[in-house]
Amino acid sequence: MSSDGGLDTVRTVAGALSDSMNSVVLGQEAAVRKLVAALIAGGHVLLEDVPGTGKTTLAKAMAKSMDADFRRIQFTPDLLPTDILGVSVFDPSASAFHFHAGPVFTHVLLADEINRASPRTQSALLEAMGESQVSVDGVRRALPDLFFTIATQNPVEFHGTYPLPEAQLDRFAMRLSLGYLSAEEEAAMLGTHHGGHPLDRIVPVVSVADIVGARADLAAVRVSPLLQRYVVDLVRATRNAEGVALGASPRASLMLVRLAQTLAAFDGEAFVSPEHVQEVAVDVLAHRLVVDRDREYGGLRAASVVEDILRAVPVPV
Amino acid sequence: MTPPPYLLGLSLVAWGWLTQRPLAALLLVVLVEGCSRLRVRWAFDDREFERVTDLTSIGFALFVVWQWFASKDAGSGILGALSWMPALLAPLIVMQRLSSQGAFPMSALFWSMRRSRERHAHRRLALDYPYFCHVLIAMTCVAPASLRLGPVAAVLCGYALWTWRRGGVRPWVWGAVMASVMAAAAGIAVGVTAAQRAVEEQVLAFFQDRLALRAQADRSRTAIGELGHLEQSSQIVLRVRGEEVSRPARLRNGIFDSYHDGTWFAPSGPYRAARPDGEQGWVLHGNPPERRVTVAGWLEGGRGILPLPEGTTRLDALNVGLVETGAHGVVRVSQGPDLIEFEAGFTPGLAADVPPTPRDLALPARLAAPLQGILAEAGAAGVNPTQDIARLTDFFQQRFRYTVRLGRDPDTTRPLEAFLTTDRAGHCEYFATAAVLALRQLGIPSRYVTGHVVDEWSEREGAWLVRARHAHAWALAWIEGRWVSVDVTPRDWLGLESALQDATPVRDYLSWVHFQFTTWRLSDREGSAPSLWWLALVVPMGGWVLWGVVRRSQRTAVVARSRAQSGEHSWPEIASLLSALEVAGHRRPPSRPFRTWLSELPGIPGALHERLRGWAGLHARWRYDPFSVPPDDADRLRAEAAALALEIREEHASRSGPR
Incomplete structure (x- = not known):
């Protein structure tokens, strides 16, 4: 392709x-x-x-x-x-x-x-x-x-x-x-x-x-401004998510983009699409979130927080 | 943080109810809440936000000025402007809700940030809660609704805070805490109100004692020492215009007949209404006046006692609702503006006042001895009243000294005895009181008069200026069937008073400007309803600015629309494909990538699905890597979308048709 x-x-x-x-x-x-x-x-x-x-x-x-x-x-x-x-x-x-x-x-x-x-x-x-x-x-x-x-x-x-x-x-x-x-x-x-x-x-x-x-x-894999915005929206959403004491860092956004680029290259595409971002979002973001202590005892997991965010943030199309 | 739904609408409804402006409230609700229901958003840039903020500020300022003009006093003008704040600030919230950014840039709200606009570009403020607070403040400006205000504001605040509560707090616990806080606040408010009332009463009582002269409308007493206070000030209180020959030596505003323990009392009534004559004329006495002067002065609260020359028979150009004359000829007006300017016609020496009564001869027994001493010393025998008055005047002039610095508190008991026997120094009130009582001792009916002397000519204003320190007191004696002014105060008193004062050219000038401005302001709003001439200036200006904003935004509107309505495409072919899929029962969740969704659609025949997949791949490239797509491919994308839409519709029809 x-x-x-x-x-x-x-x-x-x-x-x-x-x-x-x-x-x-x-x-x-x-x-x-x-x-x-x-x-x-x-x-x-x-x-x-x-x-x-x-x-x-x-x-x-x-x-x-x-x-x-x-x-x-x-x-x-x-x-x-x-x-x-x-x-x-x-x-x-x-x-x-x-x-x-x-x-x-x-x-x-x-x-x-x-x-x-x-x-x-x-x-x-x-x-x-x-x-x-x-x-x-x-x-x-x-x-x-x-x-x-x-x-x-x-x-x-x-x-x-x-x-x-x-x-x-x-x-x-x-x-x-x-x-x-x-x-x-x-x-x-x-x-x-x-x-x-x-x-x-x-x-x-x-x-x-x-x-x-x-x-x-x-570096040859292009990231459109739309996708950059989508990544930022996702990462920012973790900072405001309910039950999360500490959201993901800007380093997380960088890594998310870079990994999405890599996956796009694996699929032979010279551009990043939302699928690639979504594929690694949980793995990249979840371990950086600090979940509120009391919510954690209530069974809230960082991974499910990120999954909820993925379901909530609209994909740019 | 977004407020709970319809918070602003609800608060506006409450505002309209409490301020009894249902129509305005309805309009605002439709405007503010309607905007958020619209699906179109504009991408305004920061300058446009700034322009609308400026326009709103200008409108607000003009409204305050207009309210000030339209209302009787400045206080209610400001209150009026405050109570209209929801409407005045509505452009801001409407613009925020129509914008794709959803918040105001700080640089639009604060001038200090405009210079470094770029640095503050990311700082934005959503105006929902600030606007809500302003609506609350606007509600409080309405006094009669105060009983409803508390609960309404409490409910609104509770609703506004609902979304802010910490997760995990049970609603009933939260509600109970909220209710108790509100109850405590209500209790504190009641306490504060009571405390404020108590303090106000104390302060009022205090100042009524000190400044009885100010509360002139029903003034029936004056204590010795009150004028002494006033004599310290250079404030201009009256302006008198007229021919030099017409100048009255004094203007009087209080006539008293009973003395008791340092205080003069006037009969409290009855007042009878003066006869109106013509547009703004009032007749006090049948005789035609010989001289005329124009007097201008402030009228606190629109009511008070007029300072008038002796023998005033009629008043003209007096713009008040009611003129009444008191028992001794004092003239009281009410229902007037802050500043009045009227023409007084008078005949000097006219016996316009009420003839003497037994009260005009009453003497405190305690003062008989010192008064006898004074009379004997002056050589007044009580045979020839005119001669006695002359001797008495000479005696006070030569043996007494004028001073406002008594060196002791004038309120101490028996100040007059001290004045007559030991001090032999004092200011005009002592001289006047002593003269009145001495004349009475001689059997001449006399009264105590307060007022001002007209002495200082101002070239700039073309008028005689009467300052607070020109306040004076003198005696009236009934001689040969008429009242004669008797002023025994040493003649140099005015010079002494002036010497004590610093020159105040700046203050005089400001006073003059204020006077001129108020005269102009009051003359402007005479007659019809508050004039709206300024609208002629504001409306075109505002229209021009708004047009600029809209014209500039149109360019961005198309882009912003497609971004704001995420999930919809600006190309009709793609929109058509999406609607075809929707008809066939496929609706994409907003978080699902387009390509994945299309490739996993169930229930679409193999060949068609294959084409859809291919199309989705090209679409993803066109969308996320637009520069790599040649124009031909873009056209193909559109054409294929139209074709696919058609086929999906047909396929769906063929499947659901036979049913």
């Missing part, structure tokens, strides 16, 4: 990556599509679900499908910021401090069970995720061009969790839930596990350069 060569690249890269991941994680096409979109759009993803739904598998499948560095940090209550960022060690032979880079210096970072670490450790990731750099001992160190964080967390009601602060949550482009598989898909999954773990069969299909290149091509 589109004649833009750049967009074809985006489609190819995304297609290859998605196919590879879908071969491991069954029945999660929608989540895979969004995860890949976040990777190409340059946003980080928070996977939230009960244990055993395939969060880590999904993250690892993505990492293994790319020819890229992959590090995993298992967050525990005693984890320290230096365990993530790195530490300067005195080298007696050179009579100088030598910086040992932490696991954050990688392309794909899996922050497993992020909400089990203390807030201090969680916030060590703030700068890395927001600005693609870390400051250790007063020295700024840039992260690689491609730095993508997939954090997983158990729902906050679980034991031994520290809820992520709002500023940290805002740095995640989207929060995804995988949910349980349907009976057929679960049965099929059992089949795939028969001959060894499917993760072992995965080979890299795309390179870091492919992804960085695809990211640059996204």
Whole structure:
């Protein structure tokens, strides 16, 4: 449909990556599509679900499908910021401090069970995720061009969790839930596990350069003023929504537009349409809303607030 | 925050009911609520908002001025303007409701923000609640409805606040809290009203004692010391015009005959109406006047005692409803304007006043001894009244001193004894009282007169100015069958008074301007109903500004319409397609993207659905990426929409037809 060569690249890269991941994680096409979109759009993803739904598998499948560095940090209550960022060690032979880079210096970072670490450790990731750099001992160190964080967390009601602060949550482009598989898909999954773990069969299909290149091509996807206005209307509606103490930030509008551009490129379209905005709106907006405490106990969920807003705000046609 | 539905309409109805302006209220309800029912909106720009705000402000100011002219006094003029505020501010709320923005830019409302218009561009204010408050204020301007006002305002406020209540609060709890707050407010209001009344009574009592002269209409007493207060002020109270030969030495406004303990009393009645003669003429006495002067002065509340020369026989050009003469010849008027200017015809020396009564000889026994002392000292024997008066006058001139600074409170008991025996200094009231009582001691009937001397000529005004400090008191003596003025106050008193005052050219000038303006204002509204000449100026001006706004907005109107009526298309072909689908039972929810909705429509045959889908894809491109669509494709889009509309109609007809 589109004649833009750049967009074809985006489609190819995304297609290859998605196919590879879908071969491991069954029945999660929608989540895979969004995860890949976040990777190409340059946003980080928070996977939230009960244990055993395939969060880590999904993250690892993505990492293994790319020819890229992959590090995993298992967050525990005693984890320290230096365990993530790195530490300067005195080298007696050179009579100088030598910086040992932490696991954050990688392309794909899996922050497993992020909400089990203390807030201090969680916030060590703030700068890395927001600005693609870390400051250790007063020295700024840039992260690689491609730095993508997939954090997983158990729902906050679980034991031994520290809820992520709002500023940290805002740095995640989207929060995804995988949910349980349907009976057929679960049965099929059992089949795939028969001959060894499917993760072992995965080979890299795309390179870091492919992804960085695809990211640059996204600029070709046009966003009409009508759509910009629609995105702003949606985000502003979250700020005035009933039962919401804190609405979504302007960063949310930026991310929503960028992800909608990516999805449009996946569909081979050189322009964003409302469908693409609606597809990711809940994932991009819901985790940034702070629901009133008493309304939350009354059963109000941020996701349903955003869904209501999507139903209420008219689409520009 | 949008107000609850029809809040403004309801408040306007209440306003119309309380102020008894049902027609105006109905018109406003239709205008204000009707606008929000309209489906058309205009995209006004900020300058147009500003222009309409300015026009409304000018209209408001002109209305206030007009009300001021039309009503008797400034206070009721302002109240009148306030009570019409819902109508005067209606253009603003109507414009807001007709605009696609739905709120006023702050720069339109505040001049201070206009200079940095761009910086404040995003700051907007919805006028619904401010307008509601103004309607409430307008209701309160109507006193007779005050009993209904409280409950009505409470109900309206409750309704206005309903949408603001916190979620989770039960309606009955909210209602109970609201009701108790309203009840408390009503209680406080009753208390405040009572307190205000009490304070007003106290203040009134206080000032009535001090300023009895001001409450002239029914003045029947004056205490010694009252003129002393007035003599401190340079305020111009009267203006007298006429030939130099006609100038009356004094104008009098009070004649008293009974003295008791520092206070003079006049007979309280009876007053009888003077005989009208001609348009605005009044006859006080049968004799034709020898001289004429014009007197102009302020008339507080439209009623009061006229300052008149002695021997006044008739009044002309006096624009009041009623003229009455009192027992001693005092003339009282009522039902007049704030400022009166009339011609007094008088004959000096005419025995126009009522002859003496026994009251004119009454003496307080306590004062007999000091008065005898004075008379003996003056050498007045009581044989020849004219000679006695001359001696008495000389005596006071030489042995007494004029002063307004008594060095003690003039209200202390027995001030007159102190004046006669120890002080031998005082101001005109003491001299006049002493003269009256001394004459009575000699057996000559006499009265105490208050008024003003006419002394200061103003070139600018071409008139004699009478200031508050020219207030004076003197005696009237009944000699040889007529009343003669006897003024024993040392002759230098006026000079002493003037010396105490600073020159006040600016204040005099302002007073003159005020006088001229009021004269002009009052003359303008004589005769017919309040003139509407200013409409001739305002209507074309307002029309010109409004036309400018509308003309400019027409350009934006088309764009704004399509945006405001979201879900409808400006192309008739697409509108036709949509209506065809609606006839077939498909209506798009506003939040559903057009393309998704079209591709998922149930019950449409495969081929037709395929075409619809293709069309939807092109439409999305045309809508969200218009620059990438060549003109040919746009034409194709329209043509295909028309064709699809036709087919859908036919298909629907064929399905529902056979039934």
